[in-house]
Amino acid sequence: MTADLDHDALQALLDRLSKDAPRCFNEGKVADYIPALGEVDPNHFGIAVCHVDARVQYAGDALTRFSIQSIVKVHALVLAMQRLAPDDIWSRVGREPSGQAFNSMVQLEVERGVPRNPFINAGALLVTDLLVSRIVSTQYTLREHLRRLSGSDDVGFDERVARSEMDHKARNAALAYLMKAYGNLDADVETVLDTYFHGCSVAMNCVEMARSVAFLANRGVNPLDGSRVVSPVETRQLNALLLTCGLYDAAGDFAWRVGLPGKSGVGGGIIAILPGRMSICVWSPRLDGYGNSIAGRHALEGLVEGIGFSPLG
Numbered sequence: 001m002t003a004d005l006d007h008d009a010l011q012a013l014l015d016r017l018s019k020d021a022p023r024c025f026n027e028g029k030v031a032d033y034i035p036a037l038g039e040v041d042p043n044h045f046g047i048a049v050c051h052v053d054a055r056v057q058y059a060g061d062a063l064t065r066f067s068i069q070s071i072v073k074v075h076a077l078v079l080a081m082q083r084l085a086p087d088d089i090w091s092r093v094g095r096e097p098s099g100q101a102f103n104s105m106v107q108l109e110v111e112r113g114v115p116r117n118p119f120i121n122a123g124a125l126l127v128t129d130l131l132v133s134r135i136v137s138t139q140y141t142l143r144e145h146l147r148r149l150s151g152s153d154d155v156g157f158d159e160r161v162a163r164s165e166m167d168h169k170a171r172n173a174a175l176a177y178l179m180k181a182y183g184n185l186d187a188d189v190e191t192v193l194d195t196y197f198h199g200c201s202v203a204m205n206c207v208e209m210a211r212s213v214a215f216l217a218n219r220g221v222n223p224l225d226g227s228r229v230v231s232p233v234e235t236r237q238l239n240a241l242l243l244t245c246g247l248y249d250a251a252g253d254f255a256w257r258v259g260l261p262g263k264s265g266v267g268g269g270i271i272a273i274l275p276g277r278m279s280i281c282v283w284s285p286r287l288d289g290y291g292n293s294i295a296g297r298h299a300l301e302g303l304v305e306g307i308g309f310s311p312l313g
């Protein structure tokens with residue numbers, strides 16, 4: 001097993017992945033259903049890893065901030081797990097892969113307003129509802145949570161992106177109202193949407209993002225400051241959910257190719273966890289039809305191959 005590539009060998013691997021990434025730049029396109037996201041230069045690529053001893057290594061545009069979008073669904077769920085009893089969460093949202101697009105409506109109707117998991121849009125709206133119903137100033141709390149986890153105290157919302165999402169809210173609003181109609185959403189729908197869109201709008205770079213999820217590689221402890229984020233059992237549960245549901249209806253293919261728990265966002269970011277070793281964040285804005293970064297996924301395949309180890313064998 002070569003899981004413990006030394007510093008220089010891993011750096012050489014990250015540099016090579018970054019150099020090879022432009023090969024993917026003729027495929028896929030930037031998410032433009034949120035107009036403010038459509039303005040991003042599509043040909044960026046960045047990659048960062050955060051080791052469980054808090055050391056960071058990176059290559060490419062790893063210090064350029066991007067819209068974290070659905071990756072925030074992980075941080076929002078963690079906040080809910082910190083503040084609420086398990087039953088309060090899991091009686092309202094499932095833990096099964098959806099096999100449907102991240103913003104699909106069909107299943108939600110058939111399953112009477114109970115989202116399949118917290119990582120599709122309906123599930124994240126539900127988690128947001130849990131948060132806004134119980135926490136005063138959820139946006140502020142979420143921002144502080146991200147700042148603490150990433151170790152960057154200027155991480156914040158991109159108001160232009162949040163507004164752009166609100167201006168094009170129809171589908172997310174439909175999901176939220178459908179849950180409301182089934183009695184599975186307590187708070188005011190517009191408040192839930194505004195809070196959810198602000199979470200999606202947060203701008204972070206690959207280094208900040210890798211740091212913010214390093215606790216998932218470290219049995220629930222943030223290696224930056226030694227603070228406990230979640231318990232070891234909750235860490236395992238979160239990683240299980242990431243592996244089965246983190247890339248929506250491409251979760252099976254991602255597990256097949258990369259073999260790591262992961263979460264993508266339509267800003268082109270993907271996080272992945274190598275338990276016991278490191279967290280990873282890649283970013284490249286061109287997306288495939290599932291809303292996942294093409295160059296990002298390729299790079300993660302290359303990284304796992306280069307490291308020669310995955311928790312799946």
Ligand SMILES: NC(=O)CC[C@H](N)C(=O)O
Pocket residue numbers: 069070071102103121165172197200264265266267291
């Ligand atoms: N997959 C994503 O990143 C989707 C997030 C986006 N803000 C949306 O709600 O549509």
